[in-house]
Amino acid sequence: MIPQRQIAPVASLTVPALSISGLSVAYDDTIVVGDVDARFMSGTMTAIIGPNGAGKSSLLKATLGIVPKLAGHVAFFGEPLDTVRDRVAYVPQRAGVDWDFPARVLDVVLMGLYGELGIFGRLRPSHEKRAMDCIARVGLTDFARRQIGALSGGQQQRVFLARALAQRADILLLDEPFAGVDAATEKALVQVLHALRGEGLAIVAVHHDLATVPAYFDHVLLLNRRRIAEGPVATAFTEKALAQTYGARGAAHA
């Protein structure tokens, strides 16, 4: 059976799962994210959208401390990342790792348990069972003992999602989860993400396809180096905001 999530304490319903204030990121002497404020609540699913080079991935990585912040403040559930690491799961871009690595699907998903196992903790059958449950949830049970290089792109993306699930996090940050996956996988991923949102998780995903935003997400953050608009899809995902974000061409596309 799928392990049931613990219900988040009432206080966390009012404290944002993630709040960012005045965040700036620079590479060399180029500002790629400038003074961005944003709040992401538990039980919502937010798309971060914007043109190429808008700083979407950089925003995510700076939030998670993978790249340094130039300025700004980030809090998960009102606390610094260091104290709540296990509640925060990152699902990186599939293209970022070497899939020829000698690991099976199960081995990668077990990496999600690192926070519990630590460096020296003993791997128990219960850990393996939990990893298998997460693998089942993304529909990869038959592939659990395959080498990860033998999987299709969509299956690899699901492995990353299963690794994040194994962590039992309360917020998921995904970097282009639907890039290069087929329509069936995209649908399966969205179903899992919607179920997680229903369980009270905050979902934040860098997303490219404007056409699917209203169907998949309930909130958006429109980004082009700075914050253009933020809020529920119904009020923030407007023609005007898109034109500001992408220029005229992008607005026509939406």
Add this chain to the structure above:
Amino acid sequence: MAPAALPMPDAFLLQAGYNATFVTLGSMLLGMAAGVTGTFLYLRKRSLISDALAHATLPGVGLAFLLMVALGGDGRSLPLLLAGAGLSALAGLLCVHLLSTRTRLPLDAAIGAVLSVSYGLGIVILTVIQALSAGRQAGLEGFLLGSAAGMLRSDALLIGFGGAAAALLAILFRRPLLLVAFDPGYAATRGVSPARTDLMLMVLVLAVTLTGLKVVGLILIVALLIIPPVAARLWSDRAGVVVAVAGGIGGAAGYGGAAASAMAPDLPTGAVIVLLAFAAFVISLLVGPVRGVIPQALRRARMRGHLDGAG
């Protein structure tokens, strides 16, 4: 049992004398350590850094020798020579790091530059030592290509314990090492610093390199760090198994090379060890169950058979 009656040469059965036995077992532990730490280095795609590291030991060896002679010693203390080697290897590593992160020089160019310059500097210092004919410089050449013959028991113990300690530490810390090797960005979000983990890996590789200098030599130690992992990768798709197989191949090569060297002291030990490791690689390439040429051909043939049967 009577050693003379056995078909195998004595040294391979550890019957060539007390000293040779220590040297052979020490080399085996060193080979295991190189295979194990080399696998983590290979999976992190940093194998070539170890080549720069190894070559950068040479100036330190020469300077340590000169310093000892200047202070009235004979310049042959292995721990002090290795201390000098370690310091100059760290300097070389720092140069590679600064060149590849603070300038536009790519990593491979930085490695090539540091490797050749420090080797050139080391050779100049060795030539100066020879010209001075100070102390008994005999033995310093052994650091280039390795020479197990004439090694002292204390040297062998140092090498064996150093190697075993490095291998043990690498296995104990396998989880963060593999996490960073596979996905450094994700590792960072779990509180495992890629920079600190890489530093630990480099220290382990440095320890193996230093303990291996006397046996394998600085020119060839890189081969002992690279060949066992790539051979082992042909046997399994699981990182833990690859680490174990690489340790086994490295250990066998170290054992065989030191034994051969005990029988024929003129043979350069390092070269023999590396050739043995290469033989293991060729065998793995042919019969390795996961990616070996023959098992792959058999699988293809079987698949074709299924197609024919279906058609």
